[in-house]
Amino acid sequence: MADIRIGLWLDQPDSHFLDEILAMPGGEAAAACIQCGTCSGACPTVRFMDSSPREIMAFVRAGYRDRVLNSNTIWMCASCYSCYVRCPKEIKITDFMYKLKQIAMREGYKNPDAKRARILSKEFADNVKSLGRNNEMWLLLKYFLSTGIFSALKYTGMGLSLLRTGRLEIFPKKSKSVSDVRKIIAKSREEAAMRP
Amino acid sequence: MTRYTYYPGCSLGATAKPYAASIAATALPLGIELREIEDWNCCGATAYMSYDHVEAFSIASRNLAIAEKTAEDGGAQVVAPCSACFAVLNNAVHYMAEDPKLFDRVNDALSAAGLRYEGNVKVRHLLDVYINDVPEELLKSKITKNLEMVRLAPYYGCQIVRPKNEFDHYDMPTKFDDYLELLGAQVVYYPVKTKCCAGTFITTQPEIAARMIGLLLKSAKDRGADAVVTCCPLCQFNLDNFQKEAGEYWNQEFNIPILYFTQVVGLAMGIPPGDLEIDDHRVSADALLAKIV
Incomplete structure (x- = not known):
């Protein structure tokens, strides 16, 4: 997955992506993330993800729509809610991942x-x-x-x-x-x- | 005798039959009367949430609406033996209470089937009912066997203690530990007690599942547990059926029986292991059974 990191600057940030996420029920919490990384530390599958949950939150806020929806991260979430119950800002991260899965499914993003x-x-x-x-x-x-x-x-x-x-x-x-x-x-x- | 509305969930009729058998053998003697929701449907589990959350909560809420309608006093306690069913139904109740728009959307969908959910259901896990609702004297009066030679690892799994649960602490719960001690068994320190069993990764990501399941088995094996005790059909299934793959991943041999808590309750009550369908599990529990006197 090395190309993902190297190619970061090639992505076109989409300013509307964050607006779209903020408008979803529960999505407004994305604005509260303090990038502490507790979610990534709590995640039992983080080592298999191409971006950690913390990075996904950062990418969402920076508008890297394709990167987020193409990532395997959202599909590597096993729904164990470890991040959700530990997040100091009480962001419902597991639900957040579900939302991203829904958008990815609907729009035909196909991470192999x-x-x-x-x-x-x-x-x-x-x-x-x-x-x-x-x-x-x-x-x-x-x-x-x-x-x-x-x-x-x-x-x-x-x-x-x-x-x-x-x-x-x-x-x-x-x-x-x-x-x-x-x-x-x-x-x-x-x-x-x-x-x- | 306390009466509960019972939501068995899809696994109890198939892969988790031994769970169903051991519940049937132990609930009534402990004063727990479980009345199955008439004509219930699948809760949707985690897989359905990838589709649409309103649709997922709508099908889950059909069960809540029926439970509410058939409850004698208007408020129903729905009891689920499966942690995934528990988490989905419990999330549905809490999320709808917090979000009036979701509540209306779900009820709009339910109206297509002539149903309405008013918001008067409390969802509980079966383990919670066994631990908190059965008087200690009643439980003690039913215990006829001595489990003091048996060492057990209490595996809560993730969903019973996760979002919105009122059962125990989300990371380091202790009630299941205490309960197994009350049944007379020795409890081993089990720090991975709420770590994920890999869930559906057993089909979609078997290599990752082997790693995760191996960590749970290794922690129990290293501490000399005779069995891991679970309260969830998927946890039991994954841990029991994936020991060979987990062993290959970690380059060691695992041979640890995985029991449902209701089977341990049944053993303490002197119910024959055959009636609890313990021999239907993949890993034999004979060595453990020999330690019960």
């Missing part, structure tokens, strides 16, 4: 490291929409079909053990909730489309 996380999110949402509940077996099956079936091979032992102990639900029971869930999702999307 994040491909599998994006697929899992999509398959998960599809699973809920079609069954009302999440079926682990089908979620993983569809996930592996989308990411390369060979990567599934190393999970064979685990799969057999789960199967033997009856812990894989092979025939998903469709919850009666599914029609409600679909209506709620449709209505929510209708509303989202009208948001400024």
Whole structure:
């Protein structure tokens, strides 16, 4: 990821990016960051990120839109909330990462490291929409079909053990909730489309 | 007998069946009556938040609206055994209380299914209920087995103590430690007790997951724990099923049983391990079981 640091000065800062973030619910907290680095210190996955959470906050405020949305950082967040509960300025950093993921998904930013996380999110949402509940077996099956079936091979032992102990639900029971869930999702999307 | 509205979550019917079995075996004798929310749906977990937060909170809130509607006194206590479900539902309650615009948007979406959430639900984790709502005398009267030879590492995981929780300290909680001691077991110092189990990285980033899971296993192994005790289906799944990969990453062998806290409660109560489905886990707990007298 060396090119990212070297190429910093080549990016075109986008002054509207910070405005866009500040306008999101909870996004106004971005202005409060004091760059102390507590979030990066608390993060269990920071060593795998191309920018630390502290750097992401700095890039957001400087307007480096593409850099932030192209980073693997937002997808390397495991949602453990360590940073969130420790931040001295009480910035909801985990939610902040979710927001950045939402923008990146919507606008088609495709960090190669994040491909599998994006697929899992999509398959998960599809699973809920079609069954009302999440079926682990089908979620993983569809996930592996989308990411390369060979990567599934190393999970064979685990799969057999789960199967033997009856812990894989092979025939998903469709919850009666599914029609409600679909209506709620449709209505929510209708509303989202009208948001400024 | 205290009655609670119960939100089991998707894992309890599949990968976390042993959790469900051990809850069924221990809750009623301890005076906990769990009434399942009729026709509940998936909470959305963390994956759904990458889509849209209003949509994510809307599907989570369908469960809250039904719980509220069916509660006898208008206010419901929703109990979740899964830490991810707990965190999502609890976040939904708190965020909607703080943000009237979100509250209205969610209710607008719920209206499509003829539902409304009024804001009268309190979400609790099952571990919180076991620890804080069961009178100590009642628990002690049910304990028939001696666990004093058993050394346990209390693994809280991240989401039970994270945002907006009223259960325990977010970084160095102690209530689970105290509870296992109350059950008669020895508790090892476990400084990584709230570190992340890698969550869904087990599928999307298996190499990173192996590293993170290995750190948790190593800390327990180095301190001579006979088992790591969890309160979350995903933590149990990751720690139990990824020991080989974690061992390869850290170049050592792990063979540590990962138990649900309800299984430890059941063992202390003298319930046969088979009824608690302990033998369904990947790593055998036979050595631990032999230490119980």
